[in-house]
Amino acid sequence: PRPPALHNASLSDLVALLEHPNGWHRDTASRLLFERADRKAVPGLERLARRSRSELGRMHALWALEGLGSLSDEVLARGLGDPSPVVREQAIRLAELHRVDGGLSSKLWSGLAPLAHDPNLDVRRQLAWTLSLVNNRGKAPVLRELLLSSEAGQGLIPPALNALGEEAVPLLEELLTPGGPVATNANALPALMGLTRMISTRHRPPEVEALAARLAGLEPSTTSVTLLGEMASGLHRAGGRLMPHRDDPGPELSRHYSKAVELAERGGGDPAAIEAQVAALRLLGFMPFAIGGGRIAAALEATRPARVQRAALEALTTVQVPEAAGAVLNRWEKVDRGLRSDLLTWLLRRRPWTESLLDALDRGGVARTELSAEHVQRLRASTDPLIESRVGTLFGPPRAGSRQEVVNQFLPALALASDAGRGRKVYEQRCAGCHRVAGAGRAIGPDFESVRSMGKEKLLTNILDPNREVAPAYLAYNAETRSGDSVTGLLLAEGAEAVTLRTTDGLEVKLSRSQIKTLSPSGISLMPEGLEQGMSPQELADLLEFISSGR
Incomplete structure (x- = not known):
């Protein structure tokens, strides 16, 4: 049936329709009330906001009153105390529009502040975001309650920290008071981790110095190691250091570094032990390598929990010294095989590490077959004559001929009988590192769900000749830092202060503009050429069937 013509409806009828069970009726009535701008509807809307049995009706009544410029603090305050979380959440949003010089009236504030204890998480989450716009006195205790709630980790911490502003340091001091919240x-x-990260990242020297002294003065523990790791990471992102003189931590920090070494060496597979190791490895990445390097390398071994191995890899991304490569390569046989591809990518970030990798390839410590086509492509892209010569000796000259010849060579795969089950195995071996499908794999290149409808011939061409058509979102960028790092990845974000790249190992690398020496598009896809090497036409046919069928 055709929808009713509401444009001729009376004001009272439109108000009544705000609690209609059909969403079209409610939305249309809201629009018409706004367009008519007739304040004669106000009494009816206020009655609806107070008495409607429909939570949606009460919510629409509040917004309709606001649209007419007639939503009083009294009615809005009642909305903040409404039995329905849907209405309370929307009333919080409406309160943002009732600020005067950044603050709320005492009536609204007295209704807003108690919502820090609201049983509904969505209500508390909206409260946290709204408080970033409100400057009422007494805001800090409300935010403290949100940060210390049992559900703070479910989306409350970022908006609450954003709302704290200048109250961040006093709150951190309170939380660190001996016998205070951190102990009980x-x-x-x-909350402390978020506060430490926030203060460190904004990098105000007086705050940073006070924070460093406060954390260094704590008793060495998993907590102190965790917070110092957060501080070191935040300072690193801001272009600073936890230790201005990297090789001299001083007596206070040395106590916590010793604790980090102890936690990293203690091991253990229970959740608390794993979290302690992860925290220790994060801090070890910012310690002098002579102290922490061996422990980081040991954490890469296959006998350690997967989360610990990944934390060790992330710790290596902060290391710059030449001997780091040797510490990893000397343990190569013990390193978990699932981590080796990411470590090879890491080794290609700096020239001295690349030379160490080539040495390991020469003596057989690392098998040439462990390098993917993408790794070999990056090695061949080196402009260093010595590295270029060594790569040519190890892998031979680049294959001659156009990519179209390769495509033509594999076109018969389109006529072969294929099996999606076998294709999944090819995907797991060759594609899962960069492409997701049905929730599996990494989201670096396009999700296979988005390319399934391309047709097998188009998919074959894109796989074998990835540079024929490159969408801007998947163009590889090369960044060289002033400290000698080389990072290749997709450009995720570019701003006046920093650039973020996503590398083929799935890491997001944020570089401040002051760190970057050069940043330029490579002109080619992040997906390498040569993926067909070692692949038979039958395997490609199976892979195409898996991608096309989605099974």
Whole structure:
């Protein structure tokens, strides 16, 4: 049936329709009330906001009153205390529009502040975001309650930290008071981590110095190691250092470094032990390599929990010294095989590490077959004559001929009988590192769900000749830093202060503009050529069937 013509409806009828069970009726009535701008509807809307049995009706009544410029603080305050979380959440949003010089009236503030204890997480999450716009006195205690709640980790910490502003340092001091929340409240650590990260990243020297002294003065523990790791990471992102003189931590920090070494060496597979190792490895990445390097390399071994191995890899991304490559390569046989591809990518970031990798390839410590086509392509792209010569000796000259010849060579695969089950195995071996499908794999290149409808011939061409058509979102960028790092990845974000690249190992690398020496598009896809090497036409046919069928 055709929808009713509401444009001739009376004001009272439009108000009544705000609690209609059909969404079209409610939305249309809201629009018409706004367009008519007739304040004669106000009494009816206020009655609806107070008495409607429909939570959606009460919510629409509040917004309709606001649209007419007639939503009083009294009615809005009642909305903040409404039995329905849907209405309370929307009333919080409406309160943002009732600020005067950044603050709320005492009536609205007295209705807003108690919502820090609201049983509904969405209500508290909206409260946290709204408080970033409100400057009422007494805001800090409300944010403290949100940060220390048991559900703070479910989306409350970022908006609450954003709302704290200049209150961040006093709150951190309060939380670190001996015998205070950090000792008695299990929820205090995530809040402290967020506060430490926030203060470190904004990098105001007086705040940073006070924070460093406060953390260094703590008793060495998993908590102190965790917070110092957060501080070191935040300072690193801001272009600073936890230790201005990297090789001299001083007596206070040395106590915590010793604790980090102890936690990293202690091992263990229970959740608490794993978290302690992860925290220790994060801090070890910012310690003098002579102290922490061996422990980081040991954490890469296959006998360690997967989360610990990944933390060790992330710790290596902060290391710059030449001897780091040797520490990893000397343990290569013990390193988990699932981590080796990412480590090879890491080794290609700096020239001295690349030379160490080539040495390992020469003596057989690393098998040439462990390098993917993408790794070999990056090696061949080196402009260093010595590296270019060594790569040519190890892998031979680049294959001659155009990519179209390769495509033509594999076109018969389109006529072969194929099996999606076998194709999944090819995907797991060759594609899962960069492409997701049905929730599996990494989201670096296009999700296979988005290319399934291309047809097998188009897919074959894109796989074998990835540079024929490159979407801007998948163009590889090369960044060289002033410290000698080389990072290749997709350009995720580019701003006046920093650039973020996503590398083929799935890491997001944020570089401040002051760190970058050069940044330029490579002109080619992040997906390498040569993926057909070692692949039979039958394997390609099976892979195409898997991608096309989605099974």
